[in-house]
Amino acid sequence: MIATRSSNLWVIWASLVLALLLSVSTLPRFMEIGRPLWLALFLTYWVLAVPHRIGMTSAFCIGLLADVLNGTLLGQNALILTLITFLVLSLHQRLRMFPMWQQSMVLLVVFGVAQLVQLWLNALTGNRPPTLTFVLPALVSALLWPWVCTLLRAVHRRMRVN
Amino acid sequence: MFAVLSAALMVVDARLTVLHSVRSQLGLIVEPVYWLGRLPVTLWESATQELSSRNELAAENEKLKAEQLMMQRRLQKLAALTEQNVRLRELLNSSALVDDEVLATELIGIDPNPFTHRILIDKGEKDGVVLGQPVLDARGLMGQVVEVMPYTSRVLLLTDTTHSIPVQVNRNGLRAIATGTGNPERLELRHVADTADIKEGDLLVSSGLGQRFPAGYPVATVTEVVHDSGQPFAIVRAVPTANLNRTRYMLLVFTDPRTPEQRAAESAEAQEEVDRRALEHPDAEAPIEDAPPGEAPQEVPPAAPASAEEPRQ
Numbered sequence: 001m002i003a004t005r006s007s008n009l010w011v012i013w014a015s016l017v018l019a020l021l022l023s024v025s026t027l028p029r030f031m032e033i034g035r036p037l038w039l040a041l042f043l044t045y046w047v048l049a050v051p052h053r054i055g056m057t058s059a060f061c062i063g064l065l066a067d068v069l070n071g072t073l074l075g076q077n078a079l080i081l082t083l084i085t086f087l088v089l090s091l092h093q094r095l096r097m098f099p100m101w102q103q104s105m106v107l108l109v110v111f112g113v114a115q116l117v118q119l120w121l122n123a124l125t126g127n128r129p130p131t132l133t134f135v136l137p138a139l140v141s142a143l144l145w146p147w148v149c150t151l152l153r154a155v156h157r158r159m160r161v162n
Numbered sequence: 163m164f165a166v167l168s169a170a171l172m173v174v175d176a177r178l179t180v181l182h183s184v185r186s187q188l189g190l191i192v193e194p195v196y197w198l199g200r201l202p203v204t205l206w207e208s209a210t211q212e213l214s215s216r217n218e219l220a221a222e223n224e225k226l227k228a229e230q231l232m233m234q235r236r237l238q239k240l241a242a243l244t245e246q247n248v249r250l251r252e253l254l255n256s257s258a259l260v261d262d263e264v265l266a267t268e269l270i271g272i273d274p275n276p277f278t279h280r281i282l283i284d285k286g287e288k289d290g291v292v293l294g295q296p297v298l299d300a301r302g303l304m305g306q307v308v309e310v311m312p313y314t315s316r317v318l319l320l321t322d323t324t325h326s327i328p329v330q331v332n333r334n335g336l337r338a339i340a341t342g343t344g345n346p347e348r349l350e351l352r353h354v355a356d357t358a359d360i361k362e363g364d365l366l367v368s369s370g371l372g373q374r375f376p377a378g379y380p381v382a383t384v385t386e387v388v389h390d391s392g393q394p395f396a397i398v399r400a401v402p403t404a405n406l407n408r409t410r411y412m413l414l415v416f417t418d419p420r421t422p423e424q425r426a427a428e429s430a431e432a433q434e435e436v437d438r439r440a441l442e443h444p445d446a447e448a449p450i451e452d453a454p455p456g457e458a459p460q461e462v463p464p465a466a467p468a469s470a471e472e473p474r475q
Contacts, residue, residue: 024274025199032276060164068188069195070274071309071316074181075171082164121172122277134277 008161012046012054015152016062019043024069033133037111037141039066039077040084044107044145045152047088048095050162059085076121080114087113100146108142186287189311196271196282196314263416264298265289269409270314277344279305279319279406285414286313294374298413302380302403303327303368307414319406320381321346329381330369331360337369340382340400346407349382351398356389358396366400376417 019042027035039062046054063078070077087110088095095103115138155161175181271282285291287310295307297317305325309316318325321342329351330337336358340349354360364384370377382400389396 021195021199024196024271026203026272032274035274035276056164060168063168065191068185069192071280072275073172074175074185075168078171079165079168082168122275 007053008159009053011155011159011161012050015042015046015155020062020066020069023066034136034140036144037114037137039063039081040111040114041141041144041148042152043081043085044088044110045149047085048092049153049156051089051092053162055089056082056085073121073125076118079121080118083117084110084114100149103149104142104145107145108138111138111141114138185309186311189286189309189314192282192311193270193284193314200271264413265416267297267412267414269412273316277323279322279325279342279344279346280308281305281317281319282314283317283412283414284314286311286315288312290416291315291414296375296379296415296417298379298415299404299409299411301405302382303375304402304404304406304409304412306374317412319346320349320402320404321406326352327375327381328369328371329366331384332365332367332380334359336360337371338366338398340366347401349400349402351384351400352395354396354398356396360384360396360398361387365403376415 016039019038022038023035043054043059043062047059059081060078063076063081064074066077066081067074091106091110095106098106112135115134119134171181175185265285267283267285269281270284273280273282283297291307291310293307293310297304297306303320305317305319305322307315308318319342320327320340321344323342323344325342327340328337329340338351338354338360341352343350351360351366362384365380366382366384368375368377368379368381380403382402384398384400386399387396388398
């Protein structure tokens, strides 16, 4: 009974910390331009699964941590993640009904928009990639979505997070 | 609301210095996270090291010994040259520094954004690292410190698109600005006249004119000079001498915090002091020269000085 009553929130935060780790882990040079948006992927899952637990505030806090880790302007990743959470929350009802591949398509657009905003913010600080490769992480993340979703759902069920 | 909040945070962070201390304290979490993130790589590297065969190690040892021999030969020459340089500079009454203090440091992380060239090193505020401090590897300049946290700091590499460094051609002293291109193997020289004397293979060294980097460290080697009559300036490409994307160990340089003007003023004072002493030369040196004859009578019989004076007179 106790196990079912406690909402096991630490699982969510542990997975988000794991995502933070993955987002700064070392990758071979050629893979680095396509580094998946781990944080956005994990956050999206939890926002879809338990919207009453994980919302814009959590996204903002996690974003600030990511900013410190990446050495970007304080608030940049926070803004991006809040934006993603906002979009996912507003599409929430429909997204949950969609089959997996359709979710991926929608998330491709959402992550693409986020990457575009990221590009603008980087350009404001004088750092602009010369090519279209900045959308590559969005594409990779969308392709990874079914796997991440399945994995996290298993964890979600197993640990009875709610 | 969060959008406004984060926008405000960004502006404050970019324009004011209020948040910098907060940031540097939050930076405490950076090191463990990067350490964990690197863990698979570190484990893999140590595993390959453990499992590398004896033959490989022996070969590497051989190679390193040969390299060391070469280095030592060069060092012998260098010692003589440094000595000569110091003497010549003294003659010229120059205020330039010959040697700087350094601190060894290790790479612990690379910026996950592939479009910025920044790395994380394992020395921070507690080790005396300051903002703008130059970083070198064994072959040349690598970049400068842009963010200092308690135990770590972030280094902006020369090849970042937002980085430029004043250089000069080692062969003839021609000055230029080397700008990063976002490609780890390439720098570009800005605004070099078409007629400028610069050619393939020229070594570019830091000129120290920006007062941020110490003068005389190798920066890059010119690989290509393109004269396009449609362009107002020559296109000069160079490859950094430092191994920007391979080096693990680096050196932090502690340069003299005084400005060149202060240094010049101080060395001028020192010179005046010397000159003043030189003016008092006869008084100051006479007793020193007289001393041996003064002491001499105790050891040598008085006849000796007398005999020495007689032939002169």
